[in-house]
Amino acid sequence: MYSNVGPTAFRGASQGGFLVTCLVPLVPTNGTWLVSGAMEYYPKSSATEIAQAAVQLAASQPELVFRNPEKIEQGWQRMREDRVAFVELCGADELILSPSAAENPLNSYYRHRQQTITAAHPGHARGRRLPRLDFPAFELPHELADSDTIGVIYDEIDGMNFYADYGMLRDLFADPNLAGRRTHQDLLRTYLREESIAPLPIHRLAAAHPETTDTVFRKLLRQPGFTWSEHGEELLRRRKPWYYAQEPRPGVSVIGERLAELAAGGRQRKSTRAQRVSRQPGHP
Template sequence: MATTTIPVSDISIDDLLERAVELKSELVAFGQGPRFARRLDAVLYEAADDDGFLDEGTAILAMDYFLLQRRLSDGRTVLERFVAQRRPPLADDEREMLLGWHDVVEGCFEVRRFDGDAVLLHNLVDDLVYRVYSNMGREGLAKVRAGMFVVGRIVPLHPATDAWMVSGTYSPFPKSARRQIAAAAAQQLTTHPELLRRNPAMLRKAWEIQAEHRADFIEQVGADLVVLPPHEAQETLREHYRRQRQRALAKLDTRAAKRAAKAGPAPEQLALLPEDMLEADSVALIYDEVEGLNHYRDFGHLDALFADPALARDRTYLTLLREYLKDESVAPLAIHRLVQRHPDNVDRIFRALLRKPGFTWSRDGEDLLRRHKKAFFDSEPTPSISTVGERLAELLRAR
């Protein structure tokens, strides 16, 4: 006998929440099973403080991250494993619901108001408003009041609706914590500019600002790549940020400009390069159109190697190139730029490095980079500069 599928649009939010609670409970039990014990223990260990203490709220959030976002050895999440292996198999709309939970939004939210059992939360990070439910009903939001702040995680209740659901737990903060919350939101944006993806207008503005800063950098140094002694690189960066600061202050009225000028240390007071970078022989500053402003240690040695492949006889040059290639924290950009600057010598250099006389960059180069720097190729490009929404800007000015 054929079963009848009810369109999600015809299912009430209460029914969707009830089903979400049941499936989340099953997912948690699945993730706590013996097959994932070692990986889960590692995640909880990472979440603990320096003394090894892990409070309940932090443990819940770590567990939620492990279930929905942590990639396992096969590249899948626990959630994807659960959806694939659950017996009896999930209905299509249930699969869609669960897989939609990959779309986690972590944010610092300002509570706008309640609307029935839902609360409208304005995310200060991406400047969007979310209609959020608790899987415990209105009781789960009992600590929340309009004007307060909430830090936590939310996921779509179902991709076919505009409703969201608290995932894991959340931390409420009073109105008086607005300065602390604004600082946390700004730090989150600075550390993770990819969070702007949810707001196309803010993302577009960030790309525009990055392009302006890059043009100014090129005007300052004459190119988008410059190789300098470390302390000169430091001063070049300070001058670049001083110019950007002056441009920003010029757009403000006199009183706002005075307040902003006193808000933090001047660029000339900042140590913009890590201490170990200042001990290098040279530093390359590259302001790429996509990847933004980056700096690379001892780039001058590699540039000399690619200009004169005979230097490969000195193993220290190849050792440095090998470090660039195998260090997962070093973006492919550095090697791409070396290849662009010295295209005629690339094959000779990599044949010596890899001891593969048949290697050719045009055929094998990208595969080589993808093998060693997979994370850079798996992620969508985002600007290195973040913009803030009007409300966060207002809170930061008050701060």
């Protein structure tokens, strides 16, 4: 890393501290960077604070992590492992629960994953307490608390997501006579309209109820000639262009061990094992 004003740009910084700045690559030389813009220095004693901020950034803005192609593949691999564990623990990749019953099984899942990771790498946790191991990893978002039911789907591509009143939506597809009810129509319209809801739940229900899906959408859209096989994908692409405009990304951001150690208040280790950061699942 270089500065166009020379070494004086780094005056006051000491080894083990942290610099927050923008770096631009110097091409065609690989691995050579130039400081651009303002630069802030934080001492070594700020390691935990800096690392925790970096972990939060990785979770809230995963596109920054996924600028590294290796992190994309690592994220897919970790998410596949997590999904297998979810299915083994919960019995399926799709659950419908009441709000009061949702937190316990999900916390059991997160605790199980943490314990599995700890058991696989006992030396990694020796001498320090793993953060959040004994505390709830999942708290129900307040906007879902008033739902009659909550759908939890851990998909291979879309990851884990939560859906409000998913039980009512499932009942609609199972019994198309409910399509005449205003509450059921409004719920399906919400699933089609909201940008926070991917096509996944509608795809799932259409696949599970092929004999009734056409009737449901014909009544909702008032289009007697609508068929899911012919018009369903076009409908979703029209209603949710944002989903199809972006490349799928894993729902898990993978960070290096040094960052994980610093965020937990530990010291740097030389191992290169990766840690996972599960991002807050999406929900309507």
